[in-house]
Amino acid sequence: MQTSEDGLALRRESVWNVVTDDDRAKIEVLSMEYRKYLDAAKTEREAVELTERMAIANGFVRLEELERLAQEDPGIELKGRRGYIKNKEKNILLFIIGSRPLRDGFRMIGSHVDSPRLDLKPNPIVEKEKLTILKTHYYGGIKKYHFANVPLALHGVLFRRDGSMLKISIGEDGDDPVFTVNDLLVHLAQKEQYERKMPEVIKGEELNILFSSIPEKGPSAKDKVKHMALRILHERYGIEEEDFVSSEIEAVPAGKSRNVGIDSSMIGAYGQDDRICAFSSIEAIMSLGVPEYTSLAFLADKEETHSEGNTAMQSNFFPWAISRLLALQGEHSNLSVMDALMRSKALSSDVGAALNPTFPKVHEENNAPRIGNGIYIQKYSGTRGKYEASDANAEFISEVRKIFNDNGIVWQTGEMGKVDEGGGGTIAKYMARLGMEVLDAGPALISMHSCFEISSKADLWMTVRAYRAFYEAT
Ligand code: MN
Ligand code: MN
Numbered sequence: 001m002q003t004s005e006d007g008l009a010l011r012r013e014s015v016w017n018v019v020t021d022d023d024r025a026k027i028e029v030l031s032m033e034y035r036k037y038l039d040a041a042k043t044e045r046e047a048v049e050l051t052e053r054m055a056i057a058n059g060f061v062r063l064e065e066l067e068r069l070a071q072e073d074p075g076i077e078l079k080g081r082r083g084y085i086k087n088k089e090k091n092i093l094l095f096i097i098g099s100r101p102l103r104d105g106f107r108m109i110g111s112h113v114d115s116p117r118l119d120l121k122p123n124p125i126v127e128k129e130k131l132t133i134l135k136t137h138y139y140g141g142i143k144k145y146h147f148a149n150v151p152l153a154l155h156g157v158l159f160r161r162d163g164s165m166l167k168i169s170i171g172e173d174g175d176d177p178v179f180t181v182n183d184l185l186v187h188l189a190q191k192e193q194y195e196r197k198m199p200e201v202i203k204g205e206e207l208n209i210l211f212s213s214i215p216e217k218g219p220s221a222k223d224k225v226k227h228m229a230l231r232i233l234h235e236r237y238g239i240e241e242e243d244f245v246s247s248e249i250e251a252v253p254a255g256k257s258r259n260v261g262i263d264s265s266m267i268g269a270y271g272q273d274d275r276i277c278a279f280s281s282i283e284a285i286m287s288l289g290v291p292e293y294t295s296l297a298f299l300a301d302k303e304e305t306h307s308e309g310n311t312a313m314q315s316n317f318f319p320w321a322i323s324r325l326l327a328l329q330g331e332h333s334n335l336s337v338m339d340a341l342m343r344s345k346a347l348s349s350d351v352g353a354a355l356n357p358t359f360p361k362v363h364e365e366n367n368a369p370r371i372g373n374g375i376y377i378q379k380y381s382g383t384r385g386k387y388e389a390s391d392a393n394a395e396f397i398s399e400v401r402k403i404f405n406d407n408g409i410v411w412q413t414g415e416m417g418k419v420d421e422g423g424g425g426t427i428a429k430y431m432a433r434l435g436m437e438v439l440d441a442g443p444a445l446i447s448m449h450s451c452f453e454i455s456s457k458a459d460l461w462m463t464v465r466a467y468r469a470f471y472e473a474t
Helices: 021-040 044-057 063-072 222-239 242-246 270-286 318-326 334-342 394-406 428-432 456-473
Strands: 082-087 091-096 108-114 117-126 129-137 154-160 165-170 211-212 247-253 258-261 266-269 294-300 345-348 375-378 411-414 436-444 455-457
Touching: 021 266, 021 270, 021 456, 044 082, 044 091, 044 154, 044 270, 044 294, 063 082, 063 222, 063 318, 082 154, 082 318, 091 270, 108 270, 108 456, 117 154, 117 222, 117 242, 129 222, 154 242, 154 428, 165 242, 211 222, 242 247, 242 375, 266 456, 270 294, 270 455, 270 456, 318 334, 345 428, 375 394, 375 456, 394 436, 394 456, 428 436, 436 456, 455 456
Parallel strands: 108 294, 108 345, 345 436, 375 411
Antiparallel strands: 082 091, 091 294, 117 129, 117 247, 129 211, 154 165, 154 247, 258 266, 266 455, 375 436
């Protein structure tokens, strides 16, 4: 963080005040790369697939490949080797082996690639009033009305009866149709809907996606519009209704990211929580040479639903991956796994709640991050008296603060909103549980969890630099 001229007082500083013209050009290049990542990765599966492609292009190989090389030549030099381990297409770990043994601990940046959205129900297609709709179950924390009256795209996978997979992405190309949830028109909303409380303005069972309107011709039968929709699905994709049972299809806001503001200093897009951090950690790890400590970038799934399931931070995948990395270096004991975890240091890489000038009252001003003021470190999360919080140790914050200050990183601190105003959590506590030192650190967003979240290009740039400095610190 910046200080006053006599060094005594903390001062907020806009990153824009400290960047050179040369830096501005770099910020723009990085922002364009980031926007490409956002536009191509609208779901956790797409983010993992794209990350894998970027990793391969940057010299990362599957762990199995390194294991094979080490088996063929036990004396092989592993330092500096780049690799990755993928977990069920929704979670990926990138690593660069350091010059020290892994048992001495690692440096990790952990983010998540799932975002709030509408998931199709297992049996989604319903004909109602001679139209078909898709029934959905929302995923993660959304204000449900945000998803009404906006163009939606369908992304995901579906497995047919014979087990073959269909990858779905409909609504992103200009020629594609889009889908939408229909709110009630204002003219007829004045009585019942106007009386509803905000979370119920659109209720969960009202998040229905308009899907089709043409009926099948011929003798009268039931559900003719639905049959026509099924016929189109069969002709176009070779699928039948039962196939939806074995699918994961997500409705997300359609369209690409945009520059925001007359100065184009910000980026607006769906899914920046938390792909801005995933992208930043990938950028940072890819820029490393041979680090002293093994460097890890972990992209988790299911953070938005409390990290449950076998692709989430809480699953056994992570300690299993560490065990295999240790085995690659000839370490097979359970104690070495525990040693590695207990001696490690991590940043939980997630977004903060930036002060929104229209709603400043939910924040305590002295402890609220602002966009454009650099990477945001958050000592603790949680709600109502720090319940379920990961509360970083002062010793570790001291280390991270020194790394940031020594490397000219513009950073800020605070917490999520006023005490008892609300709150939220990250994957930090699940890393902390394993014994690592963990601190939440990432850029702050305005309108987090909306269909159009706002980030600052300057914060993106500062975050990549901060993560790199963290990896390189000894
Ligand atoms: Mn998040
Ligand atoms: Mn979130």
